[in-house]
Amino acid sequence: MIKLAVIGFGSRISAVIAGFRHMNNTVRVMGIMDPDEKGATERLHDRDKEDVRFYKSLDKMIREVKPDALVIGTQCNLHSKFAIQAAKYDLPLYLEKPVAIDMKSARALEKAFEKSKCEVVVSFPLRVSPIAIKTKELIDSNELDPQHIMAYNYVPYGRGYWEHFYRDYTISGGLFLQKATHDLDYITFLMGKKITRISAMGTFNLFKGKKRAGLTCAKCKEVESCLESPLNRRMGDYGGGHDHKCFFSKDLNDPETANEDSSSCLMQFEDGSHGTYNQVFYSLRDTGMRGSRISSYKGTIEFNWYKNKIHLMKHFDSFKADYSPQGKDAGHFGGDHALSWDFVNLIQGISKSRTPIETGIQSAYNCLAARESMHSGKLVNVRQVGQVK
Incomplete structure (x- = not known):
């Protein structure tokens, strides 16, 4: 049996744990920290309801449950707080993104994990999705050496960022931390390079007005x-x-504490190559798109998760090729399935995480730089994991 202790048992993390159980049906939730005990109990699988216990202290939950792994699925502003506490237990940890929503928390999180043996799977499903993995394989096998990336995300479900807790800036940290944290992570993965400087802009024209605050x-x-x-x-x-x-x-109405209708960033990588990323949150229906076009001297490769296809064009070859994954798609374009597999295998000692804590912290640094640039109008240097000052 795989015993889990969970901090924050909301609808998202309950679905994630269902994915773990799909990989290994011995997974059990034995301990929960969540102020909403009633809601958490309703979301529990029937097999867990009899034995689960609720706790107010992480230390007590660890001592009494003796879990095989920890899962953190709180609201976003609490991810770093509990991850810092979890670092000292050296247990496998599944951590929802963003791992931090401000620089102080991100740096504290990095320090907490400097000497920790706690291995982490950060919730970055795009990086491990079949489309991204195949694209990276094609880039490397064809020696493309990417010099430019044009990435985009037209979000057809973007209204959720104004309906739920995401519109509370103190909880969400804004949409670079909420949404772009996924994309800037997979961008660095595919490019194989660190982002060193960012310039960003946001538009705040649509979702604002004169209605009274709190109106439904x-x-x-x-x-x-x-x-x-x-x-x-x-x-x-x-x-x-x-x-x-x-x-x-x-x-x-205040751009400093509101979500943008859309935003864009210009990124420079460590070798001088560059790229762009755009996210648009008022798209609807069939306008949804998410993917990239990556250019190099030897060829161009592009993909769109919504179309489930990769298109490779070699500049010095008469032929081009399309690739589509076989099988049924799943959450986050198959990435949720892959993360579940990674976490269960990590717990069992079969394999290491493909989305370790460093990826989560670096993505937070990237997004914090983008957010700072959007508000200041300046080009911002990106802090790097391992940077001394």
């Missing part, structure tokens, strides 16, 4: 005319048809 659709008189109302969403079959906070309220 259920209390609004404009549900028939507002395109974001549950009524119109159900009629138009876009987005969720549930009550939610207003997208056009006063509390969204």
Whole structure:
């Protein structure tokens, strides 16, 4: 039996643990730290409800449960706090992204893991998705040596970042930390190079307004005319048809604490090559796209996760090639499945993590630099893992 101790048992992490159980049906949740005991209990698998115990102290949970591994799935602003505590136990750890939402927390997290034997699987499913793994294989086997990347993410479900806790900047840290942390991670993986400087911009024109703070659709008189109302969403079959906070309220007017409608960054890599990344959160329906076009002297390779296809064009060859993964797609384009496999294998001592804590911290540093640049209008140097000062 694989015994798990979980910190923050929300809907996302309960789905993640279901993935672990799919890989090994002996996985059991034996201890939970979560202030919402009722909600956590409702999300538990039936086999766990009888034996699970709730705790207020991580140390006590570790001593009494004696888990084989830890899982952290709290709200984003608490990831680093509990990961720092977990570092001293030397247990396998599954850590949700972003690993930190500010520089102080990110640096404290790096320090906590400097001498820790705690091995971590950071929740970066794009890096380990079949499309990304095959793209990296093609880049390396064809000796492409990437010199430029144009990456993009047109998010058809982006409204969720204004409906739920993500709109609270003190919890989410903004959309570079929430969304781009995935993409800047896979970008460095495919390029095989560190990002050293970033210049970023954001647009804050759409989701703001004059409505009172705290207004929800259920209390609004404009549900028939507002395109974001549950009524119109159900009629138009876009987005969720549930009550939610207003997208056009006063509390969204300050760019320093609001989510951007879209944002972009220009990245320079350690060898002087560069690239761009764009994320757009008001896309809908079939406009969703996520992928990259990577250019080198010898060839160009591009992919789009939504189309599930890789296109390789060698500049000095008469032929081009397309690649598509076989089998059924899964969460995060197959990446969730791969992460579950990685974590269960890590617990059993079969293999090492492909998304260790260093990847999570470096992605946080990349995104913090982008966020700083977006607000300051300046080119920002990216802090590197292992940097002394």
